[in-house]
Amino acid sequence: MSEKVVAQDMVIGINYVLRLDDGTIIDQAAADDPLLYLHGHGNIISGLESELTGLQVGDRKSVTVEPTDAYGEYNPDDVEQHPRDMFPADMDLAEDMALELRDPETDNTYEAIITAVNDKVVTLDFNHPLAGETLYFDVIIVSVRPASAEEIEHGHVHAEHSHAH
Numbered sequence: 100m101s102e103k104v105v106a107q108d109m110v111i112g113i114n115y116v117l118r119l120d121d122g123t124i125i126d127q128a129a130a131d132d133p134l135l136y137l138h139g140h141g142n143i144i145s146g147l148e149s150e151l152t153g154l155q156v157g158d159r160k161s162v163t164v165e166p167t168d169a170y171g172e173y174n175p176d177d178v179e180q181h182p183r184d185m186f187p188a189d190m191d192l193a194e195d196m197a198l199e200l201r202d203p204e205t206d207n208t209y210e211a212i213i214t215a216v217n218d219k220v221v222t223l224d225f226n227h228p229l230a231g232e233t234l235y236f237d238v239i240i241v242s243v244r245p246a247s248a249e250e251i252e253h254g255h256v257h258a259e260h261s262h263a264h
Contacts, residue, residue, distance in 0.1 A: 103243050105154045107139035110256050112242030113151070118235040125229075133241045140254045144169045147236055154240050162236040173231030178214065178224045185221070192216045198223070 105111055112133040117126040128134040136142035138151070146168025154160060166172050186192060196213045200223075215222040250257055 103156050105138055105151045105240060105243060108246050108251050109138045110242075110244050110246050110250065111136055111138050111151065111240065113238050114241055115236050115238045118237075119232055120235075130241070135242075135256045137246055137250055137254065137256050140251075142255055144234075146234075147238075151238065151240070156240050156243055158240045160236075160238050162238060164234040164236065166231050166233060169232065169234050170227040170229045171231075173226055177226045178222065180220050180222050183217070183219055183221055192221055 112135050113128060114130050114133050115126075115128050116124055118124055134143075138148065141148075144164060146164035147162055149168075150160065150162040150164075183192075192213055194213055194216060198211050198213065200209050200211060201207070202209070209225060211223040211225045212228065213221060214224045247257070
């Protein structure tokens with residue numbers, strides 16, 4: 100296998116533009132700051148990763164990723180209402196505010212967006228912000244290199260000259 104082909108256990112650098120159905124650009128990695136990821140380890144959404152397999156440095160590809168291969172379908176059951184008094188009284192809560200919540204019983208953390216708030220109730224949406232969205236990527240493969248044994252063991256790319264997590 101060529102060392103310049105996108106494949107399992109290779110560190111891939113991509114430039115990309117991510118758009119929604121209406122053409123709105125919601126994310127991008129520019130030429131001077133490519134996204135680096137470890138291919139085959141779930142570092143990027145599965146629908147994009149599978150479409151990049153086999154490409155080479157310099158290849159360009161437009162990829163459409165359906166919700167099931169991205170962040171899932173929107174689930175209305177993942178919207179919950181909680182009493183306002185569950186939050187500190189001096190905490191300034193507002194619509195569209197992102198929160199990281201911890202379950203004291205399991206110590207798991209969860210991300211949520213406040214969709215409504217009043218004196219009695221806070222409505223939290225635990226769906227990923229891109230749940231239910233079809234995603235449109237324009238991608239350029241800018242670099243491919245074999246991952247180090249440590250990167251493969253840890254399942255992600257390490258920053259050059261350091262072990263940043």
